[in-house]
Amino acid sequence: xxxxxxxxxxxxxxxxxxxxxxxxxxxxxxxxxxxxxxxxxxxxxxxxxxxxxxxxxxxxxxxxxxxxxxxxxxxxxxxxxxxxxxxxxxxxxxxxxxxxxxxxxxxxxxxxxxxxxxxxxxxxxxxxxxxxxxxxxxxxxxxxxxxxxxxxxxxxxxxxxxxxxxxxxxxxxxxxxxxxxxxxxxxxxxxxxxxxxxxxxxxxxxxxxxxxxxxxxxxxxxxxxxxxxxxxxxxxxxxxxxxxxxxxxxxxxxxxxxxxxxxxxxxxxxxxxxxxxxxxxxxxxxxxxxxxxxxxxxxxxxxxxxxxxxxxxxxxxxxxxxxxxxxxxxxxxxxxxxxxxxxxxxxxxxxxxxxxxxxxxxxxxxxxxxxxxxxxxxxxxxxxxxxxxxxxxxxxxxxxxxxxxxxxxxxxxxxxxxxxxxxxxxxxxxxxxxxxxxxxxxxxxxxxxxxxxxxxxxxxxxxxxxxxxxxxxxxxxxxxxxxxxxxxxxxxxxxxxxxxxxxxxxxxxxx
Amino acid sequence: xxxxxxxxxxxxxxxxxxxxxxxxxxxxxxxxxxxxxxxxxxxxxxxxxxxxxxxxxxxxxxxxxxxxxxxxxxxxxxxxxxxxxxxxxxxxxxxxxxxxxxxxxxxxxxxxxxxxxxxxxxxxxxxxxxxxxxxxxxxxxxxxxxxxxxxxxxxxxxxxxxxxxxxxxxxxxxxxxxxxxxxxxxxxxxxxxxxxxxxxxxxxxxxxxxxxxxxxxxxxxxxxxxxxxxxxxxxxxxxxxxxxxxxxxxxxxxxxxxxxxxxxxxxxxxxxxxxxxxxxxxxxxxxxxxxxxxxxxxxxxxxxxxxxxxxxxxxxxxxxxxxxxxxxxxxxxxxxxxxxxx
Numbered sequence: 001x002x003x004x005x006x007x008x009x010x011x012x013x014x015x016x017x018x019x020x021x022x023x024x025x026x027x028x029x030x031x032x033x034x035x036x037x038x039x040x041x042x043x044x045x046x047x048x049x050x051x052x053x054x055x056x057x058x059x060x061x062x063x064x065x066x067x068x069x070x071x072x073x074x075x076x077x078x079x080x081x082x083x084x085x086x087x088x089x090x091x092x093x094x095x096x097x098x099x100x101x102x103x104x105x106x107x108x109x110x111x112x113x114x115x116x117x118x119x120x121x122x123x124x125x126x127x128x129x130x131x132x133x134x135x136x137x138x139x140x141x142x143x144x145x146x147x148x149x150x151x152x153x154x155x156x157x158x159x160x161x162x163x164x165x166x167x168x169x170x171x172x173x174x175x176x177x178x179x180x181x182x183x184x185x186x187x188x189x190x191x192x193x194x195x196x197x198x199x200x201x202x203x204x205x206x207x208x209x210x211x212x213x214x215x216x217x218x219x220x221x222x223x224x225x226x227x228x229x230x231x232x233x234x235x236x237x238x239x240x241x242x243x244x245x246x247x248x249x250x251x252x253x254x255x256x257x258x259x260x261x262x263x264x265x266x267x268x269x270x271x272x273x274x275x276x277x278x279x280x281x282x283x284x285x286x287x288x289x290x291x292x293x294x295x296x297x298x299x300x301x302x303x304x305x306x307x308x309x310x311x312x313x314x315x316x317x318x319x320x321x322x323x324x325x326x327x328x329x330x331x332x333x334x335x336x337x338x339x340x341x342x343x344x345x346x347x348x349x350x351x352x353x354x355x356x357x358x359x360x361x362x363x364x365x366x367x368x369x370x371x372x373x374x375x376x377x378x379x380x381x382x383x384x385x386x387x388x389x390x391x392x393x394x395x396x397x398x399x400x401x402x403x404x405x406x407x408x409x410x411x412x413x414x415x416x417x418x419x420x421x422x423x424x425x426x427x428x429x430x431x432x433x434x435x436x437x438x439x440x441x442x443x444x445x446x447x448x449x450x451x452x453x454x455x456x457x458x459x460x461x462x463x464x465x466x467x468x469x470x471x472x473x474x475x476x477x478x479x480x481x482x483x484x485x486x487x488x489x490x491x492x493x494x495x496x497x498x499x500x501x502x503x504x505x506x507x508x509x510x511x
Numbered sequence: 512x513x514x515x516x517x518x519x520x521x522x523x524x525x526x527x528x529x530x531x532x533x534x535x536x537x538x539x540x541x542x543x544x545x546x547x548x549x550x551x552x553x554x555x556x557x558x559x560x561x562x563x564x565x566x567x568x569x570x571x572x573x574x575x576x577x578x579x580x581x582x583x584x585x586x587x588x589x590x591x592x593x594x595x596x597x598x599x600x601x602x603x604x605x606x607x608x609x610x611x612x613x614x615x616x617x618x619x620x621x622x623x624x625x626x627x628x629x630x631x632x633x634x635x636x637x638x639x640x641x642x643x644x645x646x647x648x649x650x651x652x653x654x655x656x657x658x659x660x661x662x663x664x665x666x667x668x669x670x671x672x673x674x675x676x677x678x679x680x681x682x683x684x685x686x687x688x689x690x691x692x693x694x695x696x697x698x699x700x701x702x703x704x705x706x707x708x709x710x711x712x713x714x715x716x717x718x719x720x721x722x723x724x725x726x727x728x729x730x731x732x733x734x735x736x737x738x739x740x741x742x743x744x745x746x747x748x749x750x751x752x753x754x755x756x757x758x759x760x761x762x763x764x765x766x767x768x769x770x771x772x773x774x775x776x777x778x779x780x781x782x783x784x785x786x787x788x789x790x791x792x793x794x795x796x797x798x799x800x801x802x803x804x805x806x807x808x809x810x811x812x813x814x815x816x817x818x819x820x821x822x823x824x825x826x827x828x829x830x831x832x833x834x835x836x837x838x839x840x841x842x843x844x845x846x847x848x849x850x851x852x853x
Contacts, residue, residue, distance in 0.1 A: 009850075261850070339521045365524075367522060369516045369517065374625075377794050377796075387851075390798065413851060418519055422524045429516065432518045
């Protein structure tokens with residue numbers, strides 16, 4: 001494989017990584033919690049539908065909820081125990097709302113259900129692989145949680161050139177991808193092989209930022225062990241820059257191509273997956289293990305013993321924080337995800353879900369809530385923007401609620417990476433303004449669609465009534481005419497019976 | 512973790528408006544020292560007076576507009592406006608001249624448009640142009656370089672003149688003052704004297720006005736510091752200086768009798784302070800990178816046009832204000848291509 005010239009994207013930031021804090025110890029297994037809380041919706045799409053009863057005994061890996069609709073995945077019991085309740089519970093979401101969850105009281109035996117491993121994945125069809133990935137409950141583990149089976153479908157219109165494994169992990173503090181690549185490289189390679197097979201991809205690129213030398217060598221070592229795969233797969237070391245891990249930015253760095261606006265990577269023959277997802281796919285197919293746990297980074301200035309933990313879904317975040325010992329007060333807010341794109345949560349009872357990549361308690365260089373100064377139009381935000389937007393214009397129009405203008409300035413190409421916020425000398429919360437504008441526009445859109453449908457219905461109804469009226473009149477007219485004609489014919493027939501075969505025919509024709 | 516923002520990102524860069532303004536003031540120091548050296552202590556008196564008036568006016572306007580006084584007063588923008596204006600007016604100016612200029616800049620050019628961030632025109636230049644149009648005599652009473660005049664201007668003399676209009680002994684402003692190099696060049700060219708002959712007069716130095724070339728040099732150095740510190744981007748200064756250089760170079764070749772050399776233009780009058788400290792004002796300038804190149808080039812071109820064919824010896828202030836008017840148009844047509852756009 002020849003090393004291709006790397007592309008780059010405009011803007012971005014060189015951020016202090018603070019990654020060493022959580023990479024000093026290997027991945028540890030979080031002890032099984034007494035009680036697990038499993039939200040039915042841990043992915044983008046439709047929530048799963050529970051298929052267990054309260055009081056039912058479940059085994060580790062047993063399905064407890066089925067996928068509903070197309071964009072959905074199944075959910076499994078992360079360990080053996082008893083279903084205690086199916087009820088609303090607080091979930092880790094910025095809204096702080098509750099959502100339906102399955103509560104399991106664990107028995108500590110961790111007894112598996114019968115598994116169905118497929119040592120040779122080539123005996124399966126692409127469709128069967130997707131089905132199994134869906135049934136295994138696998139979603140994108142990078143943080144978005146989009147059902148992975150959909151992204152393993154090349155579809156009929158596209159063909160997949162490149163499977164891109166996103167090992168950039170560009171956000172400061174987060175190290176779960178780094179650690180899984182260091183320690184489970186062989187498993188990731190296994191998963192990649194299956195993904196390539198399902199996608200019928202020509203090549204695979206594993207992109208890793210140059211601040212993760214241990215990951216790079218571990219992945220290299222694992223790849224060389226697989227002769228067949230190393231023919232089509234290469235590891236590309238990319239410069240450390242935020243937000244290189246953004247899908248669009250990574251594609252630009254690796255291929256020099258851009259994902260069309262409002263399009264998907266597959267439009268240019270690329271499918272992007274996280275290394276953790278690849279590992280999960282490998283476990284699901286080769287070992288028959290559904291997705292029951294994930295690696296969670298617990299770190300931050302308030303955490304005494306930071307590190308990465310293999311954590312069962314549903315484990316209370318409080319237990320993780322206690323396990324690591326923190327200086328924080330109970331119920332003090334923490335960040336879910338990274339410091340640039342994560343969101344803050346409070347409530348210690350919240351569970352770890354499929355998308356919980358990092359629990360961050362306390363950051364250096366913290367942004368203090370303060371009254372922002374006016375925009376001085378310095379343009380630093382535009383320089384930092386990786387999408388080449390003009391954030392100062394977007395801010396101006398979002399603030400004045402001129403939403404059509406924000407769309408003209410390509411608001412929806414904003415990936416909300418927060419680079420503009422970071423560099424703003426006036427400390428304006430730009431991303432919050434953009435999110436506000438996006439939400440408003442989407443609401444307006446929804447309203448408009450609703451009223452469009454209502455209006456269309458109304459117009460259709462009027463048209464139908466009008467048509468019916470016209471038809472009715474027409475029918476009446478015809479009936480009248482027919483009646484009149486037949487009467488006239490009768491009269492004529494009575495009067496002049498002898499002649500008029502021709503006339504009668506003419507009258508008939510008139511009718 | 513104490514109080515942090517309730518929305519991401521939770522990390523903040525060190526960049527801050529106040530920090531930027533302080534860097535600008537720091538970058539002005541060498542040129543201010545040079546100006547004091549060449550033109551006397553009047554420069555310092557002007558600056559002190561202008562800053563005091565600016566802060567008082569700013570505080571008053573913030574109070575009237577019911578805006579928080581402390582955060583806005585400490586952002587440093589009023590101080591920068593005041594210092595730039597003080598450096599633009601003659602080194603011995605009556606107190607009311609400075610005061611009128613600063614008050615007009617802060618009240619009309621800044622706060623009546625909405626304060627920091629909302630002014631379409633550079634406040635310092637608006638104040639300067641008001642003074643130039645209203646008080647042409649006072650605004651053109653410049654001092655020749657101190658070493659040339661028999662009477663150096665010391666601090667007491669400067670204070671005395673600024674606040675009372677009195678000069679020691681039999682001195683009058685007429686005996687002290689003289690034409691600036693740009694002025695002399697323009698006047699004498701209109702008398703059909705060739706520029707290279709004019710340049711031999713004692714008012715001129717190596718390639719521009721004596722003293723002025725050094726002042727411009729230190730503004731240039733301060734400007735490079737600002738670029739290095741990423742307070743300003745290189746686009747406006749490079750475009751402005753480049754355009755001025757190229758266009759004066761062209762005229763040097765085709766009509767040398769018309770004006771001075773490119774080096775004369777670069778190191779005369781307000782070229783360097785304009786290129787690095789005035790045209791780079793983010794609020795009233797273009798925000799896109801391509802737009803900044805156009806904006807800077809426009810300022811350079813207009814400066815040359817006004818210097819050569821206009822009614823005033825220097826044209827930077829007018830050029831900046833005229834280009835300020837074009838900013839919305841420039842910004843609209845120079846939007847960068849967005850990621851993924853077809």
